[in-house]
Amino acid sequence: MDNRTKELIAIGASVSANCIPCIKYHVDKGNKLGLDSASIQEAIAVGQRVRKGAAGEMDKVLQTLAGIDKTDTPGCGG
Secondary structure, three states: OOOOHHHHHHHHHHHOOOHHHHHHHHHHHHHHHHHHHHHHHHHHHHHHHHHHHHHHHHHHHHHHHHOHHHHHOOOOOO
């Protein structure tokens, strides 16, 4: 796997892990490797989708474990 591909993966992983120092580092490194803006934006979008899916599933598990009815939770929007 080439370094540019590795950086795109690292960008997506940084986003999904909510790691601000990581995303700054990997976007900068990607720019230095010549990654174009569209590729970086796509990697970010993939990381956001992974993060959103993981967070949604975690919320479901937490609610089940805590015996929470989402419709009765103040501020939940649900």
